[in-house]
Amino acid sequence: MKARSPGSRPAQGAAEVRPVTGQPPGSHLCPARHCRARVPADKLMCPVHWAKVPRPMREAVWSTWRNGGGGTRAHAAAVRAAIAAVTRQEKTR
């Protein structure tokens, strides 16, 4: 049984894989406008912006995630709605 961890190919002078210290692999930037927060792969946005998403939308994101995971149309729509809600609040302040 060979244990090959994903992404362990030799990086020889390739600047494409940049180790981010203290960040789990697969993390991404918060999708809210102007937010530079790093978010773990299993979360949609940083805690600050997630808190701005109206509760029904948060529940829609979670329930569509559980029921088929990311990549489903329902989940993508729920995610888009949540991001749009945050973006709207950012604009109106």
Ligand SMILES: [Zn+2]
């Ligand atoms: Zn954010």
